[in-house]
Amino acid sequence: xxxxxxxxxxxxxxxxxxxxxxxxxxxxxxxxxxxxxxxxxxxxxxxxxxxxxxxxxxxxxxxxxxxxxxxxxxxxxxxxxxxxxxxxxxxxxxxxxxxxxxxxxxxxxxxxxxxxxxxxxxxxxxxxxxxxxxxxxxxxxxxxxxxxxxxxxxxxxxxxxxxxxxxxxxxxxxxxxxxxxxxxxxxxxxxxxxxxxxxxxxxxxxxxxxxxxxxxx
Amino acid sequence: xxxxxxxxxxxxxxxxxxxxxxxxxxxxxxxxxxxxxxxxxxxxxxxxxxxxxxxxxxxxxxxxxxxxxxxxxxxxxxxxxxxxxxxxxxxxxxxxxxxxxxxxxxxxxxxxxxxxxxxxxxxxxxxxxxxxxxxxxxxxxxxxxxxxxxxxxxxxxxxxxxxxxxxxxxxxxxxxxxxxxxxxxxxxxxxxxxxxxxxxxxxxxxxxxxxxxxxxxxxxxxxxxxxxxxxxxxxxxxxxxxxxxxxxxxxxxxxx
Numbered sequence: 001x002x003x004x005x006x007x008x009x010x011x012x013x014x015x016x017x018x019x020x021x022x023x024x025x026x027x028x029x030x031x032x033x034x035x036x037x038x039x040x041x042x043x044x045x046x047x048x049x050x051x052x053x054x055x056x057x058x059x060x061x062x063x064x065x066x067x068x069x070x071x072x073x074x075x076x077x078x079x080x081x082x083x084x085x086x087x088x089x090x091x092x093x094x095x096x097x098x099x100x101x102x103x104x105x106x107x108x109x110x111x112x113x114x115x116x117x118x119x120x121x122x123x124x125x126x127x128x129x130x131x132x133x134x135x136x137x138x139x140x141x142x143x144x145x146x147x148x149x150x151x152x153x154x155x156x157x158x159x160x161x162x163x164x165x166x167x168x169x170x171x172x173x174x175x176x177x178x179x180x181x182x183x184x185x186x187x188x189x190x191x192x193x194x195x196x197x198x199x200x201x202x203x204x205x206x207x208x209x210x211x212x213x214x215x216x217x
Numbered sequence: 218x219x220x221x222x223x224x225x226x227x228x229x230x231x232x233x234x235x236x237x238x239x240x241x242x243x244x245x246x247x248x249x250x251x252x253x254x255x256x257x258x259x260x261x262x263x264x265x266x267x268x269x270x271x272x273x274x275x276x277x278x279x280x281x282x283x284x285x286x287x288x289x290x291x292x293x294x295x296x297x298x299x300x301x302x303x304x305x306x307x308x309x310x311x312x313x314x315x316x317x318x319x320x321x322x323x324x325x326x327x328x329x330x331x332x333x334x335x336x337x338x339x340x341x342x343x344x345x346x347x348x349x350x351x352x353x354x355x356x357x358x359x360x361x362x363x364x365x366x367x368x369x370x371x372x373x374x375x376x377x378x379x380x381x382x383x384x385x386x387x388x389x390x391x392x393x394x395x396x397x398x399x400x401x402x403x404x405x406x407x408x409x410x411x412x413x414x415x416x417x418x419x420x421x422x423x424x425x426x427x428x429x430x431x432x433x434x435x436x437x438x439x440x441x442x443x444x445x446x447x448x449x450x451x452x453x454x455x456x457x458x459x460x461x462x463x464x465x466x467x468x469x470x471x472x473x
Contacts, residue, residue, distance in 0.1 A: 017317045022295055052342040124441060126344055126388055128419045129224025130266055130471040154471040156266075156297065158344045176222045200297050200319065202261070 004029040006213065007043035009070070011060035013085065014050040022199035023047070026209035037069035045079045045213070046070070048086030049199075054094030054110055054161070057085045058102060067103060074105050077190045079215045081145070087186065087193030088163055096161050106188045108165035117178030130154040130201075131175040133184050139172050144192055145212035146173055146185050153204045155196035157184070162195065225468035226442035227432075227459045228267045229260035229449055230423060233302070234274050236282050240447045241273060242399030243367060250450050254289045260449060261294040263456035264473035268294065269322065269391065269421075269444055271349075272302030273366045284316045291317020301349050301391070302366075310337055314345070322349040322391050325364040328371050328378070331385055338386025347421075348387040350375060352408055353395045360408055367395045375408070376415055383416050390420045391444065397425030399447065404431055406438040413439030429454070429462045436466045 006028045008019055020031050034040045048070070050057055061067040074080055082090050091102040094110040102110070117123055132154050139147055157175070163183045165171055172185040172192070186193045192212075198205035231253050232241050238253040250256070257268050268290070272283045287300055300313050301322025310321050327334050327348060337346045351367050352360040352375045360375040379390065392412055394405035404425045413420055419441035425431065426445045435443050448454045456473065463470040 015314050015317065015319060017291060017315070018295075018319070021292060021317075025293070025295070051344060122417055124223075124417055124419050126418070127224065128344070128389060128441070129226050129469070131222070131224060131469065132472075152472045158297075160343075177224075178222060197297075200295060202264075202295050205295060 005032070006030070006045045006047060007032040007034040007039060009034045009040065009046065009048045009066065009086070011050070011057070011064055011066060013052045013057055013060050016049065018199045019047060019049045019083065022206060022209055023213070026206045027213055034066070035064065037065055040066055040069040040073050043073065043078070046073055046081070048080070048082040048089065050083070050085035050089070052085055054085070054088055054096045054102070055098070055100050057089050058094070058100055061089065061103070070103060071105065074191050079212065080191050081212050082193035083199070084159065084195060084197055087195055088161065090186070090191065090193050091163055094161070105191050106165055106170050106186055106193070107167065108163055108170070110161050111164050113160055113162050113182060114178060114180050118180070121178070123178045126158055126160040127177055127182070128158045130156055131177070131184075133173040133175050134181070135173050136171050138169050138187075143215055144172060144185075144187050145208045145215060146194070148207055148211045149204070155184070155198070155201040155204060157196045159195060163193070223468050224441070225436060225463055225470050226266035226421075227456060227463065227470070228269055228421060228442050228444045229257070229265040229456075230269045230271065230444035230446040231256060232271050232273050232446060233283065233286065234272075236286070238450065239273070240399070240450060243395055245367070250447075253286050256450060257290045257294055260456065261296055264460060264471070265296060265456050266442070266471060267297045267299065269299045269301070271322070272300075284312060287313060287316040287318055299347055299391070301347070306333070307336055307340060310341060310345075314341065320345050320347050320389070322347040324349040324351060327382065328362060328364050328373065331381065334382055334385040334387055338388070343386050343388035346387055347389045347391050348379075348382045349391045349393070350378065351393050351395055352405070354405070354408070357407065358411065360411070363395060376411055379412050379416050383418055387418055389418055390416065392420055392422050394424040398423070400425055401427030401448070403427060404435050404438075404440075404443070406434055409435065409438045409440055429458065432459060432462045433466055436463065436468055
């Protein structure tokens with residue numbers, strides 16, 4: 001499988017320009033925008049970007065009939081990466097503006113980030129800023145894009161909700177906020193998700209995307 | 218009042234007039250500095266955590282310059298980019314996001330029609346909706362919201378406006394002190410404290426950076442980010458220095 005070709009799912013949410021530019025800069029020579037089930041099934045590698053609410057995201061995927069195609073693509077074993085909302089949509093259920101079913105590719109729920117820190121002080125929400133990551137032991141049992149990170153490498157996050165996977169083994173990395181461990185990256189086989197924005201995380205983010213483009217499952 | 222692992226950002230603010238980066242004092246553009254996209258790229262490479270473009274005369278001129286500047290910037294800057302100035306409706310937001318902006322900062326149009334905040338937050342998410350506030354001191358404990366780049370009074374109290382706007386879906390506040398802007402005398406810390414006390418969304422303080430201890434004061438007063446403008450444009454400081462200063466406090470900043 002070549003490093004060059006990656007397809008980005010366009011379901012009407014978020015800024016595809018940044019993700020496209022970041023992937024180009026990270027070494028992808030061919031980028032396709034996937035808007036139909038056929039585009040997705042024919043992809044070599046798939047990126048699901050997106051910002052906004054869980055409900056709007058799933059509405060967008062269902063409306064274009066691409067949710068089913070993404071599930072089918074996942075079963076092929078080719079690399080797939082969800083970013084921010086695109087990562088959260090991999091969950092079984094989202095709880096933002098009521099309960100909504102997700103793609104259910106990595107079992108878990110998307111829940112609010114704790115409102116207070118461990119001593120009861122109110123935490124700012126959304127979390128907006130840069131953080132280093134704590135890589136979990138599970139990282140050794142996967143081929144993944146973030147294994148390349150150094151301890152001081154920080155990434156950019158902006159979110160109010162986080163992924164709570166059913167199995168700890170699916171958590172690749174967390175970051176610390178108010179004493180809590182917040183999910184930053186998840187993986188199950190060929191399916192991976194990043195809560196942070198690699199396309200907005202400067203050179204560290206570009207390094208991660210470059211590794212994603214080299215991943216062979 | 219210190220949270221564990223409280224993140225803190227250092228943002229380069231670029232005030233734009235037509236095709237030019239300008240230096241402002243009290244929000245009035247005074248001097249042309251250069252091409253904004255050149256400076257934006259320099260700050261990205263230096264380690265800016267985010268960038269803000271503020272089109273300070275957008276309501277008087279056409280917007281094609283700004284969209285073109287945003288496009289060129291987003292082409293090779295890989296940190297978040299907020300764009301403000303003259304945004305009046307959802308179509309304006311869509312155009313800026315398509316050009317490569319990640320967030321929009323809205324002041325005047327939101328003051329005139331607060332429902333715009335709700336519409337932007339609903340369509341693009343709260344994380345995209347930055348409330349820009351231009352505040353002018355009325356007394357020691359009272360500030361008034363100004364619109365149209367500090368030219369028009371609104372009669373609205375800053376503190377009441379913050380509370381109303383956050384309810385409507387603001388994800389972040391860019392708080393600019395008209396009194397301090399361009400003076401190098403430090404941020405308006407009482408204003409910052411007063412706003413911080415009534416909201417749980419992050420607050421970016423802007424206007425008045427002059428020397429490094431101003432950053433420490435802002436952190437102690439509850440800022441989640443500072444925006445620095447002409448101190449960067451004129452090389453009186455740089456991103457590395459500003460990050461080092463913030464690292465001497467309890468907040469979490471990116472190691473460059």
